[in-house]
Amino acid sequence: MTGIHRRRLHQALADTQDADMVLGARVTAVEPGTPGRERARVTWESADGVHNAQADLVVAADEIRSITRSALFPNALRYSGFSCWRAAITDTTVDDRFAMTWGPNAEFGALRISADEVYWYGYVAMPSGRVITDEVRAVREYFAAWAPDVQALTETTDEVIRHDVWVLDRPLPRYTVGRVVLIGDAAHPMLPTLGQGANSALEDAVTVGLVLSAGGDLAAGLQRYEEERYRRTRRLVSRSAQMGRMGAEVGPRGQVLRNALLRITPPRAALRNGTRIFEWMPPRSFGA
Ligand SMILES: Cc1cc2nc3c(=O)[nH]c(=O)nc-3n(C[C@H](O)[C@H](O)[C@H](O)COP(=O)(O)OP(=O)(O)OC[C@H]3O[C@@H](n4cnc5c(N)ncnc54)[C@H](O)[C@@H]3O)c2cc1C
Incomplete structure (x- = not known):
């Protein structure tokens, strides 16, 4: 498993793209159009006013509270019951392996993201919208009785962020409508318990790129996109939920049983079954 700081990934993508980027704009409406007939229409607001554009294809990557999704499907979000602290800290002591620790109704994970930086997250049961005045202190107190390596990371942290974790109440029936394709959290938000959101x-984006570069009939390309992405992302969403049920959602009593079951599971089989889902290769041929 390889960790990369989101800021560096964004920078790398921004450095390589050759499109015109409009920053500080908020999309307010999307009309999907129809492949082969009318084009899609997008309305957005920016500092200099309201704008409209027509498009052959709209790729909506507008996050979990997607305006585009709401324009196309009835949908609702459901609170997962968990909030998640995250931090990237300077550290050279932790080794290169991803380390995950389960505790009662909580999970802690850490992964190296550069030679001298470690990213960690603490995913803990908490009501939504809780206001904490001193997040650093709260996180240190929360993990004070956890394993020494967990404590060491939280004790040396002096800046954290925390987000409540939401998921879609029900999966979308599909990800494309007309000339619009939803990708990422707009299409399939998932719990962070698998680290695959x-x-x-990114897999979605690569696949959309292949649809576009294949040329030909857009409707057929979007159909192929559904075939490539729908099943895989549904599996990721349900595996993340399953990981949550096995891990952070287990309370103090259930932990004893869960840990006993894990002890009798052959490690090689558990590893093989657990990691196969991370394997993904872009489709080779995408001709429409
Ligand atoms: C606590 C937590 C931990 C996570 N840990 C991991 C992890 O370890 N590994 C992993 O792979 N994933 C992880 N994820 C999931 C990951 O953050 C998301 O799945 C991923 O960011 C989704 O990417 P996205 O591009 O769809 O949306 P986002 O990253 O949310 O980006 C959406 C962008 O669209 C913009 N936007 C929104 N609405 C509009 C609009 N109307 N007009 C214009 N722009 C708009 C937003 O400003 C934002 O810039 C985690 C998520 C959480 C909450």
Whole structure:
């Protein structure tokens, strides 16, 4: 498993793209159009006013509270019951392996993201919208009785962010409508328990790129996109939920049983079954 700081990934993508980027704009409406007939229409607001454009294809990557999704499908979000602290800290002591620790109704994970930086997250049961005045202190107190390596990371942290974690109440029936394709959290938000939300958004983006570069009939390309992405992302969403049920959602009593079951599971089989889902290769041929 390789960790990369989101800021560096964004910078790398921004450095290589050759499109015109409009920053500080907020999309307010999307009309999907129809492949082969009318084009899609997008309305957005920026500092200099309201703008409209027509498009052959709209790729909506507008996050979990997607305006585009709401324009195309009835949908609702559901609170997962968990909030998540995250931090990137300077550290050269932790080794290169991803380390995950389960505790009662909580999970802590850490991964190296550069030679001298480690990213960690603490995913803990908490009501939504809780206001904490001193997040650093709260996180240190929360993990004070956890394993020494967890404590060491939280004790040396002096800046954290925390987000409540939401998921879609029900999966979308599909990801494309007319000339619009939803990708990433707009299409399939998932619990962070598998660490695949951003990864799967990147897989989606690569697949959309292949649809476009294949040329030909857009409707057929979008159909192929559904075939490539729908099943895989549904599996990722349900595996993340399953990981949550096995891990952070287990309370103090259930932990004893869960840990006993894990002890009798052959490690090689567990590893093989657990990691196969991370394997993904872009489709080779995407001719429409
Ligand atoms: C606590 C937590 C931990 C996570 N850990 C991991 C992890 O370890 N690994 C992993 O792979 N994933 C992880 N994820 C998931 C990951 O953050 C998301 O799946 C990923 O960011 C989704 O990418 P996206 O591009 O779809 O949306 P986002 O990253 O949310 O980006 C959407 C962008 O669209 C913009 N936007 C929104 N609405 C509009 C609008 N109307 N007009 C214009 N722009 C708009 C937003 O400003 C934002 O810049 C985690 C998520 C959480 C909450």
